[in-house]
Amino acid sequence: MTASEQDPQSLAAAAARVLAERSGVERHDIALTLGSGWGKAADAIGETVSVVPAAEVPGFHASGVPGHSGTLRSIALPDGRHALVIGARTHFYEGRGVRAVVHGVRTAAAAGARTMVLTNGAGGVNPAYRPGQPVLIADHINLTAASPLEGATFVDLTDLYSARLRGAAREIEPALAEGVYVQFPGPHYETPAEVRYAGIIGGDMVGMSTAIEAIAAREAGMEIIGLSLITNLAAGIQETPLSHAEVIEAGREAEPRLAELLRRLVAVL
Numbered sequence: 707m708t709a710s711e712q713d714p715q716s717l718a719a720a721a722a723r724v725l726a727e728r729s730g731v732e733r734h735d736i737a738l739t740l741g742s743g744w745g746k747a748a749d750a751i752g753e754t755v756s757v758v759p760a761a762e763v764p765g766f767h768a769s770g771v772p773g774h775s776g777t778l779r780s781i782a783l784p785d786g787r788h789a790l791v792i793g794a795r796t797h798f799y800e801g802r803g804v805r806a807v808v809h810g811v812r813t814a815a816a817a818g819a820r821t822m823v824l825t826n827g828a829g830g831v832n833p834a835y836r837p838g839q840p841v842l843i844a845d846h847i848n849l850t851a852a853s854p855l856e857g858a859t860f861v862d863l864t865d866l867y868s869a870r871l872r873g874a875a876r877e878i879e880p881a882l883a884e885g886v887y888v889q890f891p892g893p894h895y896e897t898p899a900e901v902r903y904a905g906i907i908g909g910d911m912v913g914m915s916t917a918i919e920a921i922a923a924r925e926a927g928m929e930i931i932g933l934s935l936i937t938n939l940a941a942g943i944q945e946t947p948l949s950h951a952e953v954i955e956a957g958r959e960a961e962p963r964l965a966e967l968l969r970r971l972v973a974v975l
């Protein structure tokens with residue numbers, strides 16, 4: 707049976723077993739996906755005890771995006787817990803299907819993680835946002851027309867982004883903004899009209915990843931916190947064209963501050 711034929715939960719369980727064997731870490735307590743600008747946090751939150759190439763774990767694929775690394779990293783936190791950093795995000799726009807997109811989240815849950823930290827780089831729609839600013843995800847609007855759930859799986863998404871965990875983040879950084887994340891399918895950025903639309907329907911930032919992952923994490927019973935780094939103002943809000951290089955640069959500049967925020971946050975999750 708190939709990975710794509712296997713049911714998603716048993717594939718995630720198989721991945722978690724290989725991860726435990728290869729990392730020597732039996733159980734991970736919390737998991738993080740680090741998007742553009744958030745990568746430095748992996749070094750800040752604790753001591754790396756194992757790095758497993760994602761391509762050697764069932765169901766994972768090497769990343770196709772420059773600036774994204776393809777590893778599963780186990781980190782010992784100062785209090786003795788273990789965090790799993792999923793550095794192998796598969797995006798919806800890669801066309802591998804939603805099962806591949808949420809395999810990391812499902813593997814984290816199968817590895818024991820009860821808390822999922824989802825981070826991303828996003829375009830700012832809210833005119834008050836500035837590039838380099840982190841924003842807590844309060845809620846999302848999923849414009850991909852896709853769900854990671856299959857069959858009659860009626861999962862409740864009230865409080866998808868845990869109010870408890872958002873409160874914990876604001877205790878660490880009281881000025882942290884909260885906004886609604888709108889996921890577009892990508893990989894093209896939006897037109898200015900689409901960005902205006904995203905704002906009218908209640909969005910504050912636009913991206914290409916987190917909503918679908920959050921839904922799968924909730925199905926798996928995890929408590930979720932989401933954070934966006936505003937790397938650019940969305941199309942039509944900023945006057946210059948959007949470029950991936952600009953996104954990487956804004957991420958690099960904000961990295962030390964974001965790493966410190968996540969370090970303090972992970973300690974209280």
Ligand code: 8IG
Nearest residue numbers: 827828829912913914937953
């Ligand atoms: I970083 O402006 C980043 N990701 N859809 N739009 C969308 N995704 C993004 C953007 C953006 N910036």
